[in-house]
Amino acid sequence: MARRKAKDQDKILSHPIIIRLTEQQYKKVADLWLNSDCRSIGEVVRKIIANRPIKLLHKDISMNAPMEEMALIRKEIKRIGVNINQQTHSFHISQNPIERSFHSSKTAETYKAIEPKIERLMELISKLAEKWLQK
Numbered sequence: 001m002a003r004r005k006a007k008d009q010d011k012i013l014s015h016p017i018i019i020r021l022t023e024q025q026y027k028k029v030a031d032l033w034l035n036s037d038c039r040s041i042g043e044v045v046r047k048i049i050a051n052r053p054i055k056l057l058h059k060d061i062s063m064n065a066p067m068e069e070m071a072l073i074r075k076e077i078k079r080i081g082v083n084i085n086q087q088t089h090s091f092h093i094s095q096n097p098i099e100r101s102f103h104s105s106k107t108a109e110t111y112k113a114i115e116p117k118i119e120r121l122m123e124l125i126s127k128l129a130e131k132w133l134q135k
Helices: 023-034 041-049 061-093 097-133
Strands: none
Touching: 023 041, 061 097
């Protein structure tokens, strides 16, 4: 089965250009590529030739620890939510009032376990917001 032709034939990259760079020039272009939103070195070179801006991406290493902690809290909250859903399902299935009261008390305990996690999450978010908004 043949491939469909692109609708806009003018935008197809059909003319390869081979250039040679010194080691220093190549490192400069490669550094631009690694720190930018471009998917290839060729895209970096095309943007340079077309005089278009290259968006450089900056990773703040100081944010790694809070982001990892927030990801762990997110996982824990998700697990607690799954437990609450299971307990709610068991509550709705049960016919016995004693069993229903057991499931409701178990769900209340689970809700209490989630409160400190949410408080810690809010502390982290407020610290991140202070850091973000000071710029």
